[in-house]
Amino acid sequence: MNKFWVVFCYTFLSRVKSKSFIITTALFLxxxxxxxxxxxxxxxxxxxxxxxxxxxxDQTDTVFSLLEEFxxxxxxxxxxxxxxxxxxxxxxxAGTYTAVLVIEEDNETIFxxxxxxxxxxxxxxxxxxxxxxxxxxxxxxxxxxxIDQATIDAIYQPFDFDTVAIELADGRTxxxxxxxxxxxxxxxxxxxxxxxxxLMYGNMIAxxxxxxxxxRVMEILIxxxxxxxxxxxxxxxxALLGLIQISLFIxxxxxxxxxxADNMIGEAFEFFGxxxxxxxxxxxxxxxxxxxxxxxxxxxxxxxxxxxxxEDVGQLMMPVTFLIIxxxxxxxxxxxxxxxxxxxxxSHIPFFTPLVMFLRxxxxxxxxxxxxxxLTTLILSxxxxxxxxxxVYRGGVLMYxxxxxxxxxxxxxxxxxxxx
Amino acid sequence: MSxxxxxxxxxxxxxxxxxxxxxxxxxxxxxxxxxANGAGKTTTFRMILGLIDATxxxxxxxxxxxxxxxxxxxxxxxxxxxxxxxxxxxxxxIYLGRLRGMAKKEILEQLNQWLERFRIPDYLDKKVEELSKxxxxxxxFISAVIHNPRLLILDEPFSGLDPVNVELLKNAVLKLKEAxxxxxxxxxxxxxxxxxxxxxxxMQHGKPIVHxxxxxxxxxxxxxxxxxxxxxxxxxxxxxxxxxSQKVTPVGCKLQIEDEEVSQRILESLQGKGFIRKFELEExxxxxxxxxxxxxxxx
Numbered sequence: 001m002n003k004f005w006v007v008f009c010y011t012f013l014s015r016v017k018s019k020s021f022i023i024t025t026a027l028f029l030x031x032x033x034x035x036x037x038x039x040x041x042x043x044x045x046x047x048x049x050x051x052x053x054x055x056x057x058d059q060t061d062t063v064f065s066l067l068e069e070f071x072x073x074x075x076x077x078x079x080x081x082x083x084x085x086x087x088x089x090x091x092x093x094a095g096t097y098t099a100v101l102v103i104e105e106d107n108e109t110i111f112x113x114x115x116x117x118x119x120x121x122x123x124x125x126x127x128x129x130x131x132x133x134x135x136x137x138x139x140x141x142x143x144x145x146x147i148d149q150a151t152i153d154a155i156y157q158p159f160d161f162d163t164v165a166i167e168l169a170d171g172r173t174x175x176x177x178x179x180x181x182x183x184x185x186x187x188x189x190x191x192x193x194x195x196x197x198x199l200m201y202g203n204m205i206a207x208x209x210x211x212x213x214x215x216r217v218m219e220i221l222i223x224x225x226x227x228x229x230x231x232x233x234x235x236x237x238x239a240l241l242g243l244i245q246i247s248l249f250i251x252x253x254x255x256x257x258x259x260x261a262d263n264m265i266g267e268a269f270e271f272f273g274x275x276x277x278x279x280x281x282x283x284x285x286x287x288x289x290x291x292x293x294x295x296x297x298x299x300x301x302x303x304x305x306x307x308x309x310x311e312d313v314g315q316l317m318m319p320v321t322f323l324i325i326x327x328x329x330x331x332x333x334x335x336x337x338x339x340x341x342x343x344x345x346x347s348h349i350p351f352f353t354p355l356v357m358f359l360r361x362x363x364x365x366x367x368x369x370x371x372x373x374x375l376t377t378l379i380l381s382x383x384x385x386x387x388x389x390x391x392v393y394r395g396g397v398l399m400y401x402x403x404x405x406x407x408x409x410x411x412x413x414x415x416x417x418x419x420x
Numbered sequence: 421m422s423x424x425x426x427x428x429x430x431x432x433x434x435x436x437x438x439x440x441x442x443x444x445x446x447x448x449x450x451x452x453x454x455x456a457n458g459a460g461k462t463t464t465f466r467m468i469l470g471l472i473d474a475t476x477x478x479x480x481x482x483x484x485x486x487x488x489x490x491x492x493x494x495x496x497x498x499x500x501x502x503x504x505x506x507x508x509x510x511x512x513x514i515y516l517g518r519l520r521g522m523a524k525k526e527i528l529e530q531l532n533q534w535l536e537r538f539r540i541p542d543y544l545d546k547k548v549e550e551l552s553k554x555x556x557x558x559x560x561f562i563s564a565v566i567h568n569p570r571l572l573i574l575d576e577p578f579s580g581l582d583p584v585n586v587e588l589l590k591n592a593v594l595k596l597k598e599a600x601x602x603x604x605x606x607x608x609x610x611x612x613x614x615x616x617x618x619x620x621x622x623m624q625h626g627k628p629i630v631h632x633x634x635x636x637x638x639x640x641x642x643x644x645x646x647x648x649x650x651x652x653x654x655x656x657x658x659x660x661x662x663x664x665s666q667k668v669t670p671v672g673c674k675l676q677i678e679d680e681e682v683s684q685r686i687l688e689s690l691q692g693k694g695f696i697r698k699f700e701l702e703e704x705x706x707x708x709x710x711x712x713x714x715x716x717x718x719x
């Protein structure tokens with residue numbers, strides 16, 4: 001069997017079989033499921049407490065009957081209280097009620113209310129109560145003014161506001177709002193996944209290499225097969241691991257969202273709708289993801305080969321971490337203004353391309369040549385980085401001593417230099 | 421025609437690690453590499469293996485430079501031992517064996533034989549970090565020879581081992597030689613080198629100061645050791661012509677003499693002086709040669 005595959009399988013299998021991999025994956029999956037069912041989880045704890053009961057001392061005779069209709073069996077129940085305020089306050093202290101609401105007549109504002117409680121930290125009950133009272137007040141005031149319910153409904157009826165895409169000169173249309181929302185969702189997801197993947201798997205590669213160096217097994221390895229083969233076998237081995245892990249996360253998230261779609265906090269998911277995305281966007285997502293991963297993985301492998309102790313990995317990986325954080329920030333900014341000059345320029349800088357160019361492709365109509373250009377630069381930089389990385393790696397793995405500085409690059413390249 | 425090192429120089433920046441080294445390492449023999457620390461042994465080994473390239477000169481094995489097409493026929497025990505500490509003996513030997521182009525079944529067969537030979541058959545499923553230093557070294561040795569290499573390079577194979585294990589390893593090396601493996605090894609232990617090697621080379625500052633077959637080296641060194649045990653005072657011998665040095669011991673003395681002829685003159689001068697219990701002429705030991713040659717170039 002080709003030695004590339006030996007290293008590839010070894011890298012992949014030794015990781016997959018490791019306890020830490022199984023545990024992290026399992027923890028992640030559990031968190032995804034838990035997050036998807038967060039409302040149920042909260043409900044689980046809330047139900048024990050029961051609904052909040054608010055005692056109402058109504059001195060107007062009209063308000064309570066209206067307020068009663070706002071009672072919600074699960075959360076907030078208004079109960080009429082026919083005793084003195086001090087008796088009610090005693091009941092609150094005893095825990096029977098959450099609060100006492102006193103409603104008095106008022107000439108100017110029809111009525112006024114005071115909310116007495118021992119739990120000032122709880123904002124949701126007074127807010128909800130105040131909102132209900134406000135609605136009652138509007139109803140009473142309009143009624144007094146002789147306006148009927150139908151008129152009021154008409155006043156509060158929201159009007160239609162449609163954005164319509166004008167057809168472009170070449171027959172295509174600009175993206176509809178719906179399409180952009182969908183693309184925005186994908187872009188968000190992709191940004192997070194790539195960010196996460198680069199940090200996690202890049203670090204894994206660097207650690208793996210540093211580990212082999214610090215345990216000194218490296219010298220045997222590179223006397224068995226070429227370091228360049230090993231470097232790329234590692235990069236691809238961990239890539240496969242990453243793809244499997246991420247697909248697992250995505251599949252589980254997808255099912256969680258699917259099964260719980262009705263109960264999800266509506267707006268966020270409408271905003272990011274997942275259906276109706278053009279196939280090309282998905283393809284671009286995968287292409288930019290893979291290329292982005294390769295770029296950063298090669299960089300990580302190169303840096304990992306310079307370290308001789310595991311402790312130094314973090315320090316040397318710092319530039320990589322910064323790069324991906326900057327790329328992430330730029331694209332987060334770009335999601336709101338994808339057509340700004342900053343975004344256009346940064347989308348052609350190789351280290352930012354995977355995130356920023358994908359964002360543009362997803363949100364705007366980009367001429368094909370520009371996408372092709374950015375893909376070419378990206379692939380070229382991967383090749384250049386792979387070439388330089390391989391050189392550094394070849395020398396770097398033989399270099400020991402307290403290192404972790406960038407001047408080691410020169411030394412490593414010299415050590416690995418081939419004259420023929 | 422075997423391993424040929426032809427005018428090889430390696431410079432790291434302004435530092436010259438190996439300087440114009442030329443050696444012919446004969447086939448199916450054990451070749452000893454001696455030298456003080458920093459003499460350029462490890463650098464030479466790395467160049468032989470193609471891990472680093474020579475600045476000048478060429479190294480060929482069977483007429484061709486060593487590259488990654490040939491690694492399946494080469495075994496290497498680096499000076500800095502290294503294995504995956506968290507993995508079992510079985511797991512890593514399988515991985516390292518496969519990297520040398522072996523099939524899993526074949527590896528396990530060989531591994532069991534080697535563990536048996538080294539009297540550690542129950543270590544198969546132990547993690548390397550749980551083993552003692554000496555046993556780790558045995559595993560390391562197995563990883564270098566598991567694929568029956570035709571060229572075996574051992575960098576300080578015996579350092580840090582107890583005498584019993586040195587003997588075990590020595591026997592293993594001799595067996596490999598009998599099976600037709602060319603073995604190059606470096607060592608600080610002169611007696612081991614003397615015992616194992618027919619050919620050797622002493623390096624100093626990247627240059628061979630002595631090289632050739634052990635017999636020839638000893639013969640051309642000329643100087644011999646003369647041991648005399650006698651009841652009378654022998655200190656006057658130091659002043660005789662041809663005596664290089666004298667070391668007085670409680671029972672007599674050890675003389676280093678320029679050549680065999682001197683011994684006969686000494687024998688004559690001893691006549692009638694008293695009772696002589698021992699008069700023995702001996703070849704110089706490798707240790708003597710090493711100390712003199714390496715020491716000389718320090719002066």
